[in-house]
Amino acid sequence: MFSSSVAPLSFLLLTPYSPVLFIDNDDVQARCLTNSFYGIYGGQSVFKLTDPSCLSVESFGTLEGGSLLPLSENTHQLVWVQESAVDDALRTPDYEEEVYTFLKFLNTESLPINAALHGSGQEFMSSKPGVELLHSSASSALLAVDPDSAQTIDTILPRFWKSAILPASPVSYLPVPAPAIDHIKGLLSTLKFDPVIASTVNSLSISQMRSDIRFLTNEDGRSGIVTRHSFASGSRVAADWLLERFEETGATCELKSFLVGFAPNVICRYPSTTETTSTVLISGHYDSRGSFGSQRAPGGNDDGSGTIALLNIARAIAKTGITFRSNVELVAFAGEEQGLLGSKAYAREMRNQDANITLMIQADMLGYHAPGEPAQLGLPQSIGTPEVAELVSKVSGIYSPELTIGYSPACCSDHQSFYELGYPSTQVFERAGPIADPMYHNSGDVSDRVGYDLHQIRSIAKVQFATLLHAAGFDLPEYENLQ
Ligand SMILES: *[C@@H]1O[C@H](CO)[C@@H](O)[C@H](O)[C@H]1NC(C)=O
Ligand SMILES: [Zn+2]
Numbered sequence: 001m002f003s004s005s006v007a008p009l010s011f012l013l014l015t016p017y018s019p020v021l022f023i024d025n026d027d028v029q030a031r032c033l034t035n036s037f038y039g040i041y042g043g044q045s046v047f048k049l050t051d052p053s054c055l056s057v058e059s060f061g062t063l064e065g066g067s068l069l070p071l072s073e074n075t076h077q078l079v080w081v082q083e084s085a086v087d088d089a090l091r092t093p094d095y096e097e098e099v100y101t102f103l104k105f106l107n108t109e110s111l112p113i114n115a116a117l118h119g120s121g122q123e124f125m126s127s128k129p130g131v132e133l134l135h136s137s138a139s140s141a142l143l144a145v146d147p148d149s150a151q152t153i154d155t156i157l158p159r160f161w162k163s164a165i166l167p168a169s170p171v172s173y174l175p176v177p178a179p180a181i182d183h184i185k186g187l188l189s190t191l192k193f194d195p196v197i198a199s200t201v202n203s204l205s206i207s208q209m210r211s212d213i214r215f216l217t218n219e220d221g222r223s224g225i226v227t228r229h230s231f232a233s234g235s236r237v238a239a240d241w242l243l244e245r246f247e248e249t250g251a252t253c254e255l256k257s258f259l260v261g262f263a264p265n266v267i268c269r270y271p272s273t274t275e276t277t278s279t280v281l282i283s284g285h286y287d288s289r290g291s292f293g294s295q296r297a298p299g300g301n302d303d304g305s306g307t308i309a310l311l312n313i314a315r316a317i318a319k320t321g322i323t324f325r326s327n328v329e330l331v332a333f334a335g336e337e338q339g340l341l342g343s344k345a346y347a348r349e350m351r352n353q354d355a356n357i358t359l360m361i362q363a364d365m366l367g368y369h370a371p372g373e374p375a376q377l378g379l380p381q382s383i384g385t386p387e388v389a390e391l392v393s394k395v396s397g398i399y400s401p402e403l404t405i406g407y408s409p410a411c412c413s414d415h416q417s418f419y420e421l422g423y424p425s426t427q428v429f430e431r432a433g434p435i436a437d438p439m440y441h442n443s444g445d446v447s448d449r450v451g452y453d454l455h456q457i458r459s460i461a462k463v464q465f466a467t468l469l470h471a472a473g474f475d476l477p478e479y480e481n482l483q
Contacts, residue, residue, distance in 0.1 A: 014068075014135065034172070042139075042411070046142075071134075077165060079165055083139035095160065156292060158292075159291055162337070165339045172351075180422070191391070201316070201469070205315070214447060250318055254266075258335065286334060302445060307332055313468070325472060336414055361388070378430060383419055
């Protein structure tokens with residue numbers, strides 16, 4: 001073992017995510033890992049170990065597929081970059097070239113970041129350049145970059161790649177506790193068709209959704225929003241507009257900042273009529289990303305579609321006069337494109353307040369399916385609570401039987417932030433397979449195009465809404481009028 005006179009090594013451990021790693025709190029290794037956890041990125045758990053003695057060589061050997069990276073002391077920010085799960089149809093020669101150039105750039109040591117990027121690194125140009133590659137594979141990399149560049153690295157990534165800024169200190173990991181799972185199982189066991197829920201969710205309006213998405217993308221010229229990137233003024237325009245629209249529906253909203261420079265989360269609440277402790281939360285993210293070299297990021301699908309689902313659920317709540325038995329929160333997150341930053345901050349805050357979030361459903365990318373494919377509902381293959389996905393799938397079968405249901409490897413929107421802190425969570429997605437939207441993270445992600453299907457968005461929004469109604473419980477003053 002290590003003597004106390006030896007300076008503690010610092011190193012990063014990357015190993016495929018498995019809840020089993022954290023489970024046994026009496027086990028030295030599990031406790032060590034839990035205390036040095038930095039999050040899950042692209043299916044890999046990342047740990048920063050300053051006391052390697054807690055992880056024996058033998059036990060390291062049992063961490064299948066893991067790798068250990070020595071870490072030099074520096075002030076640089078760690079950033080994980082990762083290719084999203086995309087359909088083969090999107091892997092065009094142009095895209096492969098983009099990835100090749102990017103990986104070549106990463107593997108060229110200590111190159112000033114702007115020199116390698118055809119001189120169009122936008123915000124990067126003015127900041128201290130430099131990037132250090134700590135680890136890479138064909139579809140991911142771990143970088144140390146200066147803090148300013150870290151926040152805008154998404155603007156220079158290949159199109160189907162995502163970035164995530166690692167936190168400065170360890171984060172806690174809490175498995176979803178058994179009683180919380182039991183609560184979901186209880187909902188599953190009593191789930192049956194409810195005619196009031198059916199008529200309530202059927203009041204979602206396609207024409208209203210079309211009008212809302214055209215505002216957010218500026219396809220109708222009303223908002224003037226060029227991009228909803230978290231650092232752009234357009235994201236503030238969107239936040240203010242969303243707050244006003246949600247408040248018109250009787251919600252109490254706030255714009256909640258979570259990090260300097262970033263657009264705020266838009267958090268809206270409906271009060272409970274009977275219970276006071278439990279909360280059901282549904283969400284989307286309103287920030288967007290465009291393609292390299294272009295400012296324009298309409299985000300009509302990613303995630304304007306989840307945002308209008310949320311907004312139109314709110315509009316339907318107002319229209320029907322429904323009240324909820326438990327607390328209900330509708331949240332439009334920002335900072336998703338920089339690594340779920342808005343939702344991480346909010347989930348942490350909820351956990352610190354000991355909030356009892358019994359169910360969380362994130363809607364991210366609901367609008368696209370490949371031409372010729374049926375309308376679909378995709379549920380996450382990896383990150384998320386299986387029982388919640390099962391509940392959502394059953395609810396879909398009841399209220400949106402037009403959707404073909406399946407699982408997707410496309411991974412990880414804001415539900416991950418809640419899942420990691422022990423809240424039962426899942427995501428609803430547009431496809432029972434990898435991402436197939438050719439306009440994903442592209443300046444062409446508008447709503448008026450082939451493959452963008454408002455009917456599918458409505459069908460998935462019905463599922464998110466019906467699950468909310470079943471889980472939160474509700475009362476409807478004009479019950480008779482809807483029958
Ligand atoms: C959370 O809310 C659920 C549903 O109302 C309830 O069954 C459970 O006891 C609550 N948990 C806590 C820790 O308050
Ligand atoms: Zn998204």
